[in-house]
Amino acid sequence: MPCPAEDLPSLAALPIPVLQPAPDWRRLQESRAVVRVRTYAGDEAWLITRYAEIKELLAGAKLGRAHPDPANAPKFIDSPILDAAAGQTDYANEVAEHRLMRSVLTPYFSRKRMLAIEPAVAAIVDEAADVMAAHGPPADLQELFTNPVSMAVVCELIGIPAEDREEVGRRLADVSMLGGDTDGLGPVADALGRLIALRRREPRDDLLSGVCATELSGDEVANLVAGVIFGSRGVVNHLAFGVARLCSDDDLRAKVTADPELMSAAVEELLRTASAGGVIMPHYAREDLDVGGVRIPAGDLVLLDLSLANTDSRAFDEPDRFDLARPSNPHLTFSAGIWHCVGAPLARVELRVAFSALLKRFPGLRLVRPVSELVAPDDELAAGLTELLVAW
Template identity: 35%
Template sequence: MADNTVIAPDETLDIPDFPLRRAAEEPFAPPPLVRARNAERELFRVRIWDGSTPWLITGYDAIRALFGDPRVSVDDRIDGYPHWNEAMRSTVHKRPRSVFTSDGDEHNRYRRMLTKSFTFKRVEALRASVQRVTDEHIDAILAGPQPADLVPALSLPIPSLVISEMLGVPYADAEFFQEQANKGMSRYATAEDAAAGAGALAKYLANLIRERVEDPREDLVSDLAERVGAGDISVREAAQLATGVLIAGHETTANQISLSVAALSQRPDQLELLRDATDPKVIAGAVEELLRFLSIIQTGQRRVAVEDIEIGGETIRAGDGVILDVAPANWDARRYPEPDRLDLERQDAPHVGFGFGRHQCVGAQLARMELQIVLPTLFRRIPTLRLVQPVDDLPFKHDALAYGLYELLVTW
């Protein structure tokens, strides 16, 4: 670990290394130390891989305030920004700017290029095809051998097929697209595998964007091609945006599907409630609770303060790193009664699982719609579905940006 010159020696004892570990016996809960600290204060310092000590924001009120505060920036070029790792820090000036790393007007510009594709109308138009691909994949599971691994059989393919349809990837290329998208996601994938997959996708998407400049359709690649045609962005930037959407929306939704199945297997009464629900509002509420309870984004949304900010009895100084940790915020006992209880009928529980404010997840409606279809369909069509292993023994993704499962063996 690098030296700790940024903090006084007597303070170091109190500063835990981040990310923290979850407890083996509570695999769905945020790490015990984070919950204990959050019970006392809404933010505290943690030490990350480079020895720096950004603030970890864990309180529900504090996180909502800072998600919406223009005095915190997502610009990863600013000194003090808490990078995920050395690779991200060393490539910061090589990566094109994007919706994730821009503030203010620049961010609005990127964001506007995406929002058209994620309108209620476009998302709803995909509902029938999400139901169809879900049914096809469940047919294949039922026709195949037991046990089946739900991760490659259901969780990963549905979001990638849906995003490829939304982007406008021709059906004939969907398999290639899915293969590249999955490259970095297997248990033993290296950073090179992930980079090779992302590189192949960016190249593929750049070609598709060029095609759609000439021959536009009703899809996201055509929306981006229109901006390229108007001279607003380069083909490279457009391809980067499209690849970013895929990366942000693929593994996240897949993890949420797998973890939801695992969590519900421990709560048969709640599983039945979701399986038997016919009212779309009840299904929607159940999915919101699963998003709150599982809060899969586990290594925090990264920011840097550009002005001093007083919050939760502390002063965040300009230049301090800030990590917005949605899982403890979604388990904040000041906000939710019995936060550790998965209660699909919980009322009035708006969560921050998709973030909040300007950078709030662009794909939230799409992810919700997929979950509202995949989960009840799975439990209705395979009512005897059960896990092969006890939940505590499942291979959880402790080491990834988004929490999830590498494998989920089921039988029926």
Template identity: 35%
Template sequence: MTTNTLSMPFDAASFTNPHSLYARLREEGPVHRVATPDGSPIWLVTREADVRAAMNDQRLTVDKAYSSIGYKGFTLPPALDTNLLNMDGVDHLRLRRMVSQTFTPRHVEALKGRVQLVAQQLADSIAERGEADLVADYANPLPLVIIGDLLGVPDEIRRPFSRWAGAMLDPEYPGQVAEAVEHIHRYLVELVALRRGTPGDDLLSRLITARDQGEKLTENELVSLGFLLLWTGSENAQHLISSGLLILLSHPEQLAAVRADPELLPAAVEEILRFTHANQLAIRRFPITDIEIGGVTIPAGDTVMLALSSANRDPARFTDPDRFDIQRRDNAHLALGHGIHYCLGAPLARMEVRIALSTLLNRFPHIGLAVSEDALQWRASFRSHALKKLPITVSQG
């Protein structure tokens, strides 16, 4: 079966409650023809089995050269766009190998002490005030410090990047995307120049050496890798930490279980990943030939979006999927991807979230929302669903 009928607009207003929307779409069918906020038609895949299979299907490529309509996305310059997310095959493997050692479980474990120290320092600051915006005061700076350390980003220039990266994804201010991209482009070019002039014991300096001495990657690939690592290394963990705490506060019996038995925390992190993740969709893909997904024929060159958030709440895969259960068994979610584009920084993100939450729970016997849950502000779009702020109050006894 094939259809060219646009079944719904896929805009920010539709994503006030994304899980309700996805439940309806899954029930109606596995694949939907929808329009993105800019009017572009896409194929949206909603069911877990189809999403998982598509992520391993070599007939689907992330290479935009195969787009029949000239897909532009964020309209990033080549110096930001020539990265792992937009590559398959030998080029993807070449670049992935150059950075993968930094994110192996063994190397990540060596960062544990640094993550704990930063988390404790941030918690100290919160304790002094008794209140905080958990996003700005804790969830944002923690992963930003760690990925900044790994890449050799000087302390004083880390915050501006985070501000511009957030602006790229905020649906309330679509006009600021071009400005944010321009700032980030300039920022990364200047950062590479800084590290090239004063190299250190960091990943970006090693990539620069590989570029300058061995021609193992182009200048655009170098800058774009720096952008991708800095962006994903800070944004993803930020949202998992803030949303993770909110979910625990919203499920007091689960929170009590984690407090009583800290050994449950790794499983709690996995359930947080399944239950809520900022990235609603995997990176877009394009069929290199006509293919069938869920009984729907998709023409070559059309844009295909895989709904990770929907797949992780699919009742055909997860029992009682809308229930948050930190003791859930067989929790093989897709929040961090699947196949060759599985998240490179997954071990680091998991450790950061685990330490961030355990530090808060150990330090503060009482943590509560400073506003009602209904008053919380979300960055809700067809791409992401993340907290803008999380006002909390804390006490130490």
């Protein structure tokens, strides 16, 4: 039986430990697959806690980011980016437009493109490692490595020149803050206007030129590319959490150092397990849904907890064990179905190259503070760690 509204579990009251199991969240998962909760914004929502139910919801077009009545839509968190997604997207045509955007972007994340861009990724990683080495220990990996590497890699793929990257990065940081009054990703899109006009006159072999060559309007191109840039924020988190895990697990580190071929498997396990928990993707039900014996009305807010899904014992044997020999690892870190992250191939290349380079360049790399003292900020959407101090 559903909880009375005043007794709903509050997400804000549930602690989220970094790189460790979250007992309070696990208890919700064990209690039931669908839990009525109160969101960070104070509204009511349905939290989906188990792998099978989340995978099924992602399989079709049952969920969306838009809402038919944006002014009265329940909110997950106070974020201008999510508010814009709920209100500015054409609700009636959302799924078709989403599939169109994916079809435009997918060719730029093909295996051929990833092989071609890997040398550039390696050069970007090496340059950041040089900066870190020149700075000396202790160094904040977030400031000197993860943030600049992620921004430079995504800009390299898109075709944003080095001289424009600082402004784009600054605007991205501004719109990622919670509680702001910006127009979603509008400020990031605005920063691309001049470059879009240039690429239409002088196209190159990059994502921006390819998108400009479609029938999309200038605003649609800008918004689409801004979304790709924002998506790269997730790689910053994966880099930071991955390094923290590698630096706090001597056995894992020894294995991937002795056998570099294991790094790809390590990346998948790091993607599955290395987080601060609470990796939730907010959606709205586009139709009445029956999930885990619970009826979810159309228009209700549905929260898919991907970190819980990735550690669901119903889907993964010994889910808390880091297993480089795991025979199957169908984690949901990049979501699934039509919501699967189109940039996942680039993220995998970036993580593999970055982890390998850091361990080789800084064989004594270690955390300055223990994992138990790492902190995730509470004022930023898609936040990872406030800082990650390392020494070597």
